[in-house]
Amino acid sequence: MMVSMWDTPGRLLRLLALLQRRRDWNAEQLAEELDVTPRTVRRDIGRLRELGYPVTTVLGAGGGYQLEAGATLPPLMFDTDEAIAVMVSLRDMVANTAAGTAEGALSAFVKLHRVMPPRLQPVVEAFLAHTSSLDLGTAIGPSAGPVNITTLVLLARACRDRRQLLCRYRRYSGEIGNRQLEPLHLVHTMGHWYLLAYSLESSGWRTFRVDRLSETQITNKPSYPRQPPAEDLHEYVTAQLAAGWRQVTGTVRVHAPRAQVDAWIRPAWGTVTEETANTCIVNAGADSYQAMARWLLLIGARLTILEPAELRTAFTDLAAEIARIADDNPAEERAI
Structure with missing residues (x-):
């Protein structure tokens, strides 16, 4: 059944939403979507132009209508x-x-x-x-898997309504298991979304990577009114994540002022202590000594390894790897 020809305001909004959704449309396609005639579509395109929307016409067999960037910003449609x-x-x-x-x-x-x-x-x-953003720097490594915003909304609703969640969770090792959670808050940091929740299986507060959750559903069971794990949730999440990231630790002397080094060392990764005006001590952690060696080199200053011996070995291995790369790429080949 054709939409009333007098339903212009609602139809214009639907037309605008279609033009924003896809770059190219012809009159017949738009007419089918709106359940009107192509003539009505052309008339409505003219009305949008009068309202300031930069709708252009592309001529030719594959032509149609496009919503282009304009000199002014007219109202937009958001889902x-x-x-x-x-x-x-x-x-x-x-x-x-x-x-x-x-x-x-x-x-x-x-x-x-x-x-x-x-x-x-x-x-x-x-x-x-029930969401917040925490700046801990930029993650080094594979990017997070896609997180559907519908999942985030569901988790936020569970936090607001204080309802338990049932889900499947994939651990870092790849092991997948059932979880019964009492969600508290969502935190976005280093390219990942994390859910802070009380785990009924482990009887304690935990952080869960949202992209590793699946088959998530809200139950009718209320969450127990527990005391939050800390007054500052960001500090708590930082400590939880650092405990997972810092599988090994090491200490180096950096031959540069502390102010220069501070920008490289986020609280989740380590601490910087001033030693002299031109040196500082960095105590840091990572998931391996090899990763720590590569990361510390990015500071761009001379380093003295204080401890442990495993970190010194990692630097020795890294130096050998760099030397091999240099040998495999002679200067005359690099100049080509």
Whole structure:
């Protein structure tokens, strides 16, 4: 059944959403999606142009309509996932960026929140209240697996409603097992989402990589009103993650001022202690001495290895590897 020809406002919004979803459309495709005639589509395209939307026409057999970037920014259509992503990004910009940028982010946040549909507000507010961002630097290694925002919303709802979760969890070793969790908070750091939850199996608070959760469902069982594991959840998550990352530790003297080295050593990875005006002591950890040696070289300053002997061996092996690479790539070949 054809949509009423007088249902123009709603149809224009649907047309705008279609143009934002895909780059190229022809009139017949849009007409089929909107259940109207191609003539109505052409008329509606004209109305969008009058409203300031830069819709261009591409001529030829494969031609059609495209929504291009314009000189001004007209109103945009967001679905639930997009609205959550924008609101969370703006919140994090307010908290973690310079004053000038933060003011603009706060203004945009307030404007978007003010016009948000009532059905969407509880979803977004649950997400904002039970998620946060933690800056521990950039992860070195494989990127995280994809996390569906629907999963994040489900976890945030469970945190808000204080409901237990049932799920399957894949450990770092690859082992998969059932989990019964009482979720508290979601933290995004180093390219990963982590769920802080009380594990009923281990009777303790744990952090779980969200991309390793599967078959997650909210139950009707309420979470027990437990005391949070720490007053500062970010400090707790940092300590939990560091315990997993720092399988080995080592100490080196860096022949550079502490201020120069501080930028390289995040709290999750180690500590920097000033020794003299031009040297400092770094006590750090990693998942292996080989990884630690490669990482410490990135500081770009002379190092003296204090302990342990395994770290010195890792540097010796790394030097041999670098020498082999240099031998395999003579200077005359590199110059070609």
